[in-house]
Each structure stands twice: as structure tokens, then as C-alpha cells.
Amino acid sequence: MPERVELSVNGRALSVPWGTTVAAAVALAGETRFRRSVHGDARGPLCGMGICFECRLTINDEPHARSCLILCADGMEVRTDE
Amino acid sequence: MNSARLSFDLVVVGAGPGGLAAASVAAERGGSVALLDNSPWLGGQIWRGEQARPAVPRARQWIERFLASGARAVMQASVFASPDRGVLLAETPAGRLTVRFKQLILATGARELFLPFPGWTLPGVVGPGGLEAMVKAGWPVAGRRVVVAGSGPLLVAVADGLRRYGARIPLIAEQAPQVRLARFATGLWRYPEKLSQAVAMKARLLGIPYRAGIWPRRAEGRERVERVVLTDGKRSWTVECDLLACGWNLVPNTELPRLLGCALAGGFVRVDEFQRSSVAGVFCVGELTAIAGGDAALVQGQIAGLSAAGAAGAARELFAERWRWHRFGAALTRAFALRPELRALAGRETVVCRCEDVSREAVERCRDAREAKLHSRCGMGPCQGRICGAATQFLFGWESDSIRPPVFPVRVESLLTASEHSKPVSNLSDPTP
Amino acid sequence: MSAAPDIVIVGAGIVGAACARECARAGLRVLVLDRGPIGGGTTAAGMGHIVVMDDSPAQFALTACSRRLWQELAPELPAAVEYDPCGTLWVAADEQEMAEVHRKAAFYRERGVRVEVLEGDDVAAAEPALRPGMAGGLRVVDDAVVYPPAAAQHLLESQENTRRIEVRPGVTVAAVNEDGGVTLADGTRVRAGLAVNAAGPWSPLLAPGLPVRKRKGHLVITDRHPGFVHHQIVELGYLKSAHAVTADSVAFNIQPRKTGQMLIGSSRQFGAEGTEINSDILDRMLRRAFEYLPGLGRLSAIRAWAGHRAATPDKLPLIGPSLVSDRIWLATGHEGLGITTSLVTGRLLADHVLGRAPAIPVEPYLPARLGKGATLHA
């Protein structure tokens, strides 16, 4: 298993230890806003365990991914605030 | 789409203490056993991260026992439907999985209860258990100020854990009144393991202010939480913070058992002494059946696993220990019962349904959960009422709406069931909807 | 409501709501009873497509008139009704279906319904998510989409009507009486001049012998994927199969919601009384949809459910006096078009009660057309 994983968050390259979730990577990248609510308010993770859907973001162009459940993988392109 | 099929004598859903114990003891007695979980790691909520970095000896023992038992772990598999008796569908990163079983043990655990208060939707307001889980998966908290609030024994455990990752904890605010907690603590002599845990923690926690009878009134900040206004019911004051970890005890994840038709009683799955639910061949253990902690789940899991493997006698030997933990759970529930003031935290404009941004005012116009769903969109979103349903249950006493597949959102293609022996589409329908 | 109402309506679905609105506008006092909330029956389980149809002249007359009423109503509808004049796109997969497009186009144009014939490239441009190589399509410009439960609520509770309409949710009716009143489940009798059975697929329970059967339909709703499709898209492929009224069947039908969600249909089954999901039917329904929209499978599905259409033998609703008593009206049997045809149903009822000339000729919809057996035992 590789020690570190390389991905990008909103276009910025990021290197994280293997086993880091996408949610944690986004926080490491300094972002607090994961998504916009139906009325446009900023939202971020609440439950940390796949229940609340507040941590949704876009991974490799696929929207609505629950970032707290997904491990970072090499080459992943993550976009927040959509 | 990728689609795979597996078949086992026994399938266990949920890899926390209950599921690990159930799968281990059953597999040790022979027969094919699979353990499914939606997270990447064994351990469930309490033992999350133990597989990678062991810290709790008992967690390591059980994980090792499971790995040696011959049971198969299927991780990152979200079970979302049961199209037929004896069949589960799960979604994995690699595609859709069809799992057949002769018997099933559900150990899907609990989630935290979140109650609406002004500002609870700000980024940085998180569940204590959730935050701990995220921190174990790399979320940075070193040097951050984390106010821990809400209710339950989890608060202290989480604060302790966060501190070990370098967080600063200005305060633990427990809503339960001091007198009730004191009564609970004096009863702990019956459970020496808990007593030593509590004491050890207290020692390490020296320096973390812990206050009972305190709760958050609102969180404030621009686009993320910057401070929390706390109250003791008489006066209010402000504490600056980078994160507010706030949760109010636990809610069982009964969606899957309800989808399978298991009868509930008082919000929990009704089980008999062998942990059998009302549906033949389906057992339920852990928080699904009572909020009594990981120790209870371990015992219940073993009882279910042994029963499923036909070892009723061995299962029976564990009944007394289970009874002890159930009593502990009951004492816990009494001690941390939620105060009625919490029902008034959410103002008229406070969002109750976070998926659809529905305010308390809009929800309150309706008579029950179903009407609220149809006419205010409360519960229509991807969480399907998991967060707002528990909140409206506490706020208004509403029972949650019916369960439909998928119990978790999945790709539309995952809903296909007949991929391997698909018939061509024949007779087409009217064009009208 | 102090005195006895002029009209008591059983069912606060879209049909009962439309009947109540039209009667209230005509100055009558209306009591609406439902065992559940407003719009919680079939009205909460369907698609909400407001569509002109041409299966038969009578069906065309009904849907065209009712769609016009929806267009007139549109400006007063609150945002919650999600009225969206997105139009219908009938897609033709091959030349045979394209011939049907031209036939339909001619039929609609002759009757003043706005349509556009699209060639293959135009279809691809209008709906890029469709599989390449479609022969063409027919855009019916003024068709629309609504959220039916909110529409029912608006019909019952809009300002002008609240004075004359009383809605009692959570009240179960045990019998509809020949004297124009009803008996509640708790034994209470409610008096009125006229009773309307608008109980949808449950209407035969209050009128034994009524030839209305439950026809089950499945739907799947996705999370928000705005712009995936832009019209309600429906296939013309059903032409090639035997037009079985009895066998289980599926057809491709997708609806973009104003929320950005996609609502996917549809299926038809007789003899399936429960509302549980039938995974085999769901499978066939989705496979059919994937044939038209290859990218649909990647969208996130959040809920699947099933409901029952109230089906009649000749595929037309029952609107008019029952055969048992002219103080009992039937407003049921709207099958898969009750959202569309609710408004005209209400109008025809009010026309009758007030002795006005009917908006359209009523004969094709009168219960009496199905003969004596139909409502004899009500």
C-alpha cells in the first residue's frame, strides 16, 4: 500500500496519508464549505458517518458523493461548493 | 455496471462490536459467514480506526478473533434493499453486490441525535462521535478550539480522544442536571469496568472544564461556526470556538430492519431472548434493540451468532451478562434524558430539514410526519428523514414516515435486480404516465 | 360550517380538490373529507404531467380542455406547486415511430394544439442525454408539470375559496348514502344535498360493483441533477407491441422536476393490490429508460415507490350521477391522467349542479355509459 495519496481539491494539488477520507482532505485543504444548501447556505459535514448527506461534493465529475465515507485515491479530482 | 453475487449461510450487517462478535462466534462454529459494512474499516463507530492503529485492547482482541474466525469481511458495502426473501443488495465502489443469506443478523448500530437550534447548520457544527470518526480519518484538529456539547457519556470520551489529537477543549457542556449525573455515578459500582474507565478518563481530562446543566442556545459565525452561545437556563454567555461538537444521545438505525418488516417497540426492534426479530431468520443486536453501549452489543452479538449457529445452550449462558448491561443502559437513559427546554431552541425560521431547507414554521403547520413530507418537503431529501425525522420525533412526537428502497441513495443502475438473467423487454405500456 | 353543506366530497385528492374549488366558486358550500392528509393518496404517488392525449376523441377533448384550465390557473399557483411549462417531447426511435409523430402532429395542429416536429439532430440538440440516433420527435409545447399534492392544497385553500370549503383530514367515510349524505366510520351521519365519490382507486369500496380496478405504477426519484433532461420525455415505442390492457407493461417516461430532480416512470400492473416495490417490474422499467438515456444509471436515486391508478374498462373516467341515486356523483376512474383531467372534472360537476351548459359534451364520461352492472350495487 502506498504511504501517501495525491489528489486535487478545487484544482489545488494535495498530498495526504493513505487512509484519509475525502472529507478530511477537504478540511486539510482549508475548505469549510462542502456544498450549498437548497437555499444557497454553506454546509459542511455533520454526522461523519454517512447518514446526513451534508458532506456531499463532486468527485471526478460525479455529484452527491458522501465525502466522509470515501477514501482518497490517487488522481481524484474533488470539487466543493456546488 | 459491475455486478457480483455472493451466497452465505449467515450474513451480518454492521461491523461494530455487535456485528464482529456475532460473525466471529458463528463462523467459529462452521458454516459460511459474511460481515458487511459501509465503512472502509472494521470496528463500527466506537472502534473505528482500531484496525489501523489499535489502542483499545478489547477491540484488538475482537478484530483479531474475527479475522481468524473464517468469516469474510465485505467492506464499503452499503446495503440498500432486499428485493426478495433471503436477498440483500449492496452498493460498493466496485459496483452492485447481490448477497444471499439463509440467516441474517442486523447490527446497524445508532447515529447521533441532532436537534435544531439557531446556527446548527453552519459548517463546523458537527456531531461529537462524527467528529471523532473524521479525526481518525485525517480531519485536522491540532490547535483548534472544540466546544463539546449536548448529552451522553460519549461527550467525555470524544473530548478525551480529540485532545489526544491535539485539540483544545474549552468546555464540555452536558445538558443533564448535575444531580442526575451524580446519582448515575454512584450507581456505577455495579459496573467496575465502567468505573475505572470513567476514573481514568477523569484523570486524563484534568484541566478540561466539564459542566452539567448547560446547553447551546445558538451557534454564530459567517459561513462557519466562530462562537457558541451557551446557557444554563438563566443566563447566557459566549464561548469562541473553531468547531462545535454537539449531539444529543443516540438514535437506532432501524431503516434496514423496518424495510425487512421487523416489528418495533418503543422505537427499537423487538427481539426475543435469542435476539430474534419478528421476521423468521432475522436477528437484531446492539443499539437496534436498546441503547446500552458496546459491552451490551458484544454480548447480544454473541448470543445472536451462537443462536444462528444452533448453539442455543452456549447462548443461554450469556443471558445474565446481557441483563446486567441492559440495566446499565436503562440507568444511562434515565441519567441523560433530554430536558424539555431543548424543544424550544429552534426558532420559527430555524431550518429543521437540512436536505431541503425547511423551517420549523413550515413543518409545524402540518399534523404528522407524512403531511410534513408531502406539504413542506421535510424529509424528502437524500437523508430520507434520518436527521429531521429524529428531530421532529423529539420536537413534536411524530412517528417517522414509511421506509422505501433504496434505504440509502444509490446509483439508479444499482436498482436493477435481474441483470444476470435478464429477459428482453417485451410488452410495452401505454404512453401515458 | 354550521348548516349542512350543499356538497360533501369524499377524497381530498386532486380530483376531490378540483371539484370542491369549482363548486365553491359557483357559490356552494362544500365539505371535503379524507382519511389522510390533503393529496396523500394517488395524488402523492403519481407524476404530475399535464399532458394532452389523443387515444380517443373523448380523451382528447377532456385533456385538451383541462390543460387549458391549468394554463389559466398557472398565474395564481404558488411556488410550492412547481408549475413548469416544460412541454412534452415524444421521441421516435425509428421511421415507423416517426410516421406516428407526423400523424399526431397533424391531429394536434388541426385542433389548435401547438406542436413542433423535430428531426433527429434537433432531438439530439434539445435533449443531449438521449442516446444518439433518434429518428425524431414531437414537442407538445404547452404541456406542463406540477407537484400534485401542493396543487390539491392550493385548490382547496386558496384565499377566494377558504370561506366556502371546509376540509376535514383524518376522517374516514364508511358509506355514501342515496340521500346525498355520508356515514362516517364512527357512525356519524353527515347531511348534504349531494355526495361526490372522489375516492380514487378506493372508490369501489364506497360503491360496490363500480368497474374501477387498481392499476399499479412504479416511480423512482433522483437527487438533484439539474439540466439532465429539459422536457418530460415519453417514448412512442409502445406502438410496436400488442397494446395489452391486461398484461404487465413498462414504458420509458422521465420528468424533470423544478427542484432539479428526475422522476422516472412508468409501469402498469393489474392484480397487484399492495404498494410494495416489485423488483422485477422496477428492473424492466429502468432498463427501458436506460435504453433511451444511457447516462441515467449514474444518477443518484433516493426513493422508489408505487401507487395505484383507478382504471376503467374503456380508459375514460367516470364523471356524473351514479346509477343508484342522482344525489350521488362519481368523480373517479381517472387512470393515469387524473392530475391533468382533475380541473375539467370539477368544471363538469359544477356545470351540472348549476344547470349550466357543460364545458364539453359529457356523454363519453357518464357512468351510465358502462351499463347497468356498473353502479347497480352502490
Ligand SMILES: Cc1cc2nc3c(=O)[nH]c(=O)nc-3n(C[C@H](O)[C@H](O)[C@H](O)COP(=O)(O)OP(=O)(O)OC[C@H]3O[C@@H](n4cnc5c(N)ncnc54)[C@H](O)[C@@H]3O)c2cc1C
Ligand atoms: C411529484 C412527486 C415528487 C416526489 N418527490 C419526492 C422526493 O423528492 N423525495 C421523496 O422522498 N419522496 C418524493 N415523493 C414521494 C412521496 O414522498 C411518497 O413516497 C409518495 O407519496 C408515495 O408514498 P409511499 O407509498 O412511499 O408511502 P406509503 O408507504 O404509502 O405510506 C404513506 C403513509 O400512508 C399511510 N397509509 C398507507 N395506506 C393507508 C391507508 N389505506 N389508510 C391510511 N393510511 C395509509 C401509511 O401508514 C404511511 O404513513 C414525491 C412524490 C411526487 C408525487
Ligand SMILES: Cc1cc2nc3c(=O)[nH]c(=O)nc-3n(C[C@H](O)[C@H](O)[C@H](O)COP(=O)(O)OP(=O)(O)OC[C@H]3O[C@@H](n4cnc5c(N)ncnc54)[C@H](O)[C@@H]3O)c2cc1C
Ligand atoms: C405511477 C403513476 C403515475 C401517474 N402519473 C400521472 C401524470 O403524470 N399525469 C396525470 O395526469 N396523472 C398521473 N397519474 C394519475 C393520477 O395520479 C391520478 O389519476 C390522480 O391522482 C387521481 O386523483 P384522485 O383525487 O382521483 O385520487 P386520490 O389522489 O387517490 O384521492 C382519493 C382520496 O380519497 C381518500 N379516501 C379514499 N377512501 C376514503 C374513505 N373511505 N374515507 C375518506 N377518504 C377516503 C384517499 O385518502 C385519497 O386521499 C399517475 C398515477 C400513477 C399511479
Ligand code: FES
Ligand atoms: S458527514 Fe454526514 S453523510 Fe458525511
